[in-house]
Amino acid sequence: MNTRANTIATDGSKYEASARQFRGNVARDLANPQLRENFRGAMDYLTDKRRQAFPSEDELETLRRKCQLIKQRCLLKLPELLEQLESKLEQNGIQVHWAETTAEANTIIAELIQRKNGTKVVKGKSMVSEETALNDHLQAQGIECLETDMGEYIVQMAGEHPSHIIMPAIHQNKSQVADLFAHNIPGFDYTTDVDTLIRTGRQALRDKFCHADVGVTGVNFAVAETGTLCLVENEGNGRMVSTVPEMHIAITGIEKVVELLDDVPPLLSLLTRSATGQIISTYFNMITHPRREGEKDGPKEVHLVLLDNGRSQAFADEELRQTLQCIRCGACMNHCPVYTRIGGHAYGTVYPGPIGKIVSPHMLGLEATKDLPTASSLCGACGEVCPVKIPIPKILLRLRKESVKAKGEPLVVKGQGCNRKPLEAGIWKLWSRLNTSPVIYAIAMWLASRGRWLTPAKAGAWTRVRTLPKPARRPLRELVKQREQRREGQ
Amino acid sequence: MPALPLASAKRHTSKRVYPPKPAQVYLFGTCLADTLFPQSGLDAIELLERQGLEVLFPQGQSCCGQPAYNSGYEDEARVVARHQIKQFPLDIPIVVISGSCGGMLRHHYLDMLKHDNDLEVAAFCERIFEFTEFLTCVLEVKLQDQGAPERVALHTSCAARREMDVHITGKALLEQLGQVELVEHDYISECCGFGGTFAVKHGDISGAMVQDKVKHLLATDAVRYVSADWGCMMNINGALEYQQEAFRGEHIASYLLRRTRGDNA
Known part of the structure; x- marks a missing residue:
C-alpha cells in the first residue's frame, strides 16, 4: 500500500x-x-x-x-x-x-x-x-x-x-550514475564509461516502451x-x-x-x-x-x-507577462553565477535559476518564494543570453517591489507585501530623508568620518568572508571644498 | 599606436552619439567614494582638469538611489532621484566614477521617473557618462605612461559591461599605457557577488562568488587589479584583506593618474 x-x-x-x-x-x-x-x-x-x-x-x-x-x-x-x-x-x-x-x-x-x-x-x-x-x-x-x-x-x-x-x-557525475545503476539495474556490469551507461539505460527502457x-x-x-x-x-x-x-x-x-x-x-x-x-x-x-x-x-x-x-x-500584467515568453532553453541558468554555485535543487522549485525566480512566484505565490527574487546580484547575465529577450533582472526588481508593497494596494501577485518589514521600511524612509537634505547628509558624512574608529569589526554576513572598510578621514565633499578654497587663495 | 583599441572601443559603444569635448563637466562622486574612498574622486577630478576641463562638484549631491531601488523601495528611491536631478542644472556632461551608479542614473531613472517631466529626465540621463567611457569616447584622451613595466588585471563591473556597455573602454585606456601589460583572469565576465543588499541578504551565496573571484584574480601574475566600480572593489578588496592577501584593486582614475604622473606607489 x-x-x-x-x-x-x-x-x-x-x-x-x-x-x-x-x-x-x-x-x-x-x-x-x-x-x-x-x-x-x-x-x-x-x-x-x-x-x-x-x-x-x-x-x-x-x-x-x-x-x-x-x-x-x-x-x-x-x-x-x-x-x-x-x-x-x-x-x-x-x-x-x-x-x-x-x-x-x-x-x-x-x-x-x-x-x-x-x-x-x-x-x-x-x-x-x-x-x-x-x-x-x-x-x-x-x-x-x-x-x-x-x-x-x-x-x-x-x-x-x-x-x-x-x-x-x-x-x-558519471561515477555517481554508475553507482546508482549498480544498485538498481540487475546484472549491470559496473563501468563509468558514459556510452556503456547510456546503452544500459536504453536497454532497460526498450522493453518498457513496447508494453506501456x-x-x-x-x-x-x-x-x-x-x-x-x-x-x-x-x-x-x-x-x-x-x-x-x-x-x-x-x-x-x-x-x-x-x-x-x-x-x-x-x-x-x-x-x-x-x-x-x-x-x-x-x-x-x-x-x-x-x-x-x-x-x-x-x-x-x-x-x-x-x-x-x-x-x-503573469499574463494580466504587461511587464510580468514577458515571463511567459520563455521557451525553456535553460541558457539563463547555464550563465547564472548563483545557479552555478548553489545548483538546481537549492531553489526548491520545479524551475530553478533565473527563470525559476520569476515564474515560480506565479505558481506558488510570492510568500512561499519570497527569498528567490532577492537571491540575485542583478548581474544581468541571464537577460543578456535569453533568446527571447526576457528582461529577467528587471522582472526580479519588479517582484522585489511587489514583495515589499504596502497593504491595501490592488492585487497583482498572490502573496504581495509578504516581505515588508516595518523596520526595513522605516530604514529606507530615513535613508530617503538623509539623501534628499544636503544639510543632514553633510552632518552624517562629518559624523561618519570623525567617528570612523567606531566602525565595527563584525557586520553580519558581510564580515564572514570580508573586512568592512572604515569611512575615510574626510569625505570627498570636504576634500573638494578644501581644494577649491586652496585654489581661490592662491 | 592606440588607434586600434580606441577605434574598437568606439565601435562597441556606438549605441550612443558622443558630444564634442565640453569646457565644463560635473562630477558625480557616488556615496561610496564620498564616504569611503575619496582619493579616487580627487584623482578623477585631476585627470579631467589635466584635459583642460573645469570640474564642478555640486555639494548637494548624495546617493543615486540604487540601494533602495534594488531593494524594491521605489518610492523612496524616486524622491532621491528627483533630488539628484536638481543638483545638476547646467547642460553639461555628468561624469560618474562608478559603473553601477552610472547605470542607475542613465537607465533606471528613466523607468522610475516615467511619470515626471519626461524631457527633463531624459535630458538628464542623456548627460550621464561613465568615467572611462567619457575619457575614451568624449575626450579621446592620449595617455603617456611614465611608470615601470608591470602586469595588471582588469575587473569590469556587470553594470559597466551589461548596462552601460562600456567594459571595452577601461581596457582601451589601460592598453594605451605602454609599460602595462593587461592580463585576463578566468571567468572575467562573471559577477564578483556584490549586488548591493544581495551581499547582506544572501551573504553565503555572495561570499561564495567573491571567494571565486578572488581565486581567479590571484591565479594571474598581475601585481594588482584595476576597476572602475567601487561596489565591486569594496567587495573584492574586503575579501582579499580578510584572506590576508597583499594583492589589491585600485580605482582606474587613481591608477591612470599615477601611471601618467610618473610616481610609482
Whole structure:
C-alpha cells in the first residue's frame, strides 16, 4: 500500500514547502564540493557550446529580436490563439482539456488513463508534469509511471527532482550514475564509461516502451494555425512515447501556443542553440492527429492538457507577462553565477535559476518564494543570453517591489507585501530623508568620518568572508571644498 | 599606436552619439567614494582638469538611489532621484566614477521617473557618462605612461559591461599605457557577488562568488587589479584583506593618474 499519498501532497502544492526551505538548501549545497564541481563543469561546457553555436553576434541579435517579437505577438493574442488551437486540434481529432490548477491536470490525466484501464505509463521529458507532480499522483493511484528521458530516468531512479530544466541529472557525475545503476539495474556490469551507461539505460527502457498503455509528453510549441504539437528531443524516447502506446497525452502550459507554423523555425533554431549548442535537435516531432484509418502505427487517441497554474496572473500584467515568453532553453541558468554555485535543487522549485525566480512566484505565490527574487546580484547575465529577450533582472526588481508593497494596494501577485518589514521600511524612509537634505547628509558624512574608529569589526554576513572598510578621514565633499578654497587663495 | 583599441572601443559603444569635448563637466562622486574612498574622486577630478576641463562638484549631491531601488523601495528611491536631478542644472556632461551608479542614473531613472517631466529626465540621463567611457569616447584622451613595466588585471563591473556597455573602454585606456601589460583572469565576465543588499541578504551565496573571484584574480601574475566600480572593489578588496592577501584593486582614475604622473606607489 502506498501511504505516501496521505502525507505528501501529490500535486504542485508540494513545492510550496520546499521553496520555503531555500536558505537552508543553499547552505547545504554550497557546502558540497562535489556538487559545486559538477555544476561548474557542466555549466562551463554548456556556455561554451552555446558560444560556438552563435558565431555571429549580429545574427544572434537579429534572431533574438525576431523571436522576442514572435512571442510577444502570440502573447498579445493569447486568448484567441488558445481558442483557435483548441478548435484546430479537435478538427484534427486531438482532444483538448483545460486545467486551472495542477490538481485538476493530474485528475484529468489519471481519469484518461483509468478509462483505458491503463496501469503502465511511459513519459517523455515534461517540466509541466514535474510542475503538477504527476508521477506522485499516478503512483498513488497505482499507475506505474516511468521516465524515459535518460536524465529523467536517472533522477527518478535516485528519487530526486530535475536540477536543470534541460539536463535533469546534471548534478550527478558519471561515477555517481554508475553507482546508482549498480544498485538498481540487475546484472549491470559496473563501468563509468558514459556510452556503456547510456546503452544500459536504453536497454532497460526498450522493453518498457513496447508494453506501456499510455505515453505522456510535454510540448515545445503548440501551433494554433494548424493544430500541431511540436516536440523537441534528442533521444528518440519522445517519438517512442508518442507513437507506440495506444494513447498519447501531451501536457503543456498555456503560454506555449504560437500563432503560425512559420513562427516555429526561428524559435526552434534559437531554442536548440541556446540550450545545448546544437544547430538542431536529433528529433523534432510534429504531432497533428491520432492514427488514421489504414495507418499502421501511431496512438489511437491523442489528448492535450493545457495548464494555467498561475500563468494567467503573469499574463494580466504587461511587464510580468514577458515571463511567459520563455521557451525553456535553460541558457539563463547555464550563465547564472548563483545557479552555478548553489545548483538546481537549492531553489526548491520545479524551475530553478533565473527563470525559476520569476515564474515560480506565479505558481506558488510570492510568500512561499519570497527569498528567490532577492537571491540575485542583478548581474544581468541571464537577460543578456535569453533568446527571447526576457528582461529577467528587471522582472526580479519588479517582484522585489511587489514583495515589499504596502497593504491595501490592488492585487497583482498572490502573496504581495509578504516581505515588508516595518523596520526595513522605516530604514529606507530615513535613508530617503538623509539623501534628499544636503544639510543632514553633510552632518552624517562629518559624523561618519570623525567617528570612523567606531566602525565595527563584525557586520553580519558581510564580515564572514570580508573586512568592512572604515569611512575615510574626510569625505570627498570636504576634500573638494578644501581644494577649491586652496585654489581661490592662491 | 592606440588607434586600434580606441577605434574598437568606439565601435562597441556606438549605441550612443558622443558630444564634442565640453569646457565644463560635473562630477558625480557616488556615496561610496564620498564616504569611503575619496582619493579616487580627487584623482578623477585631476585627470579631467589635466584635459583642460573645469570640474564642478555640486555639494548637494548624495546617493543615486540604487540601494533602495534594488531593494524594491521605489518610492523612496524616486524622491532621491528627483533630488539628484536638481543638483545638476547646467547642460553639461555628468561624469560618474562608478559603473553601477552610472547605470542607475542613465537607465533606471528613466523607468522610475516615467511619470515626471519626461524631457527633463531624459535630458538628464542623456548627460550621464561613465568615467572611462567619457575619457575614451568624449575626450579621446592620449595617455603617456611614465611608470615601470608591470602586469595588471582588469575587473569590469556587470553594470559597466551589461548596462552601460562600456567594459571595452577601461581596457582601451589601460592598453594605451605602454609599460602595462593587461592580463585576463578566468571567468572575467562573471559577477564578483556584490549586488548591493544581495551581499547582506544572501551573504553565503555572495561570499561564495567573491571567494571565486578572488581565486581567479590571484591565479594571474598581475601585481594588482584595476576597476572602475567601487561596489565591486569594496567587495573584492574586503575579501582579499580578510584572506590576508597583499594583492589589491585600485580605482582606474587613481591608477591612470599615477601611471601618467610618473610616481610609482
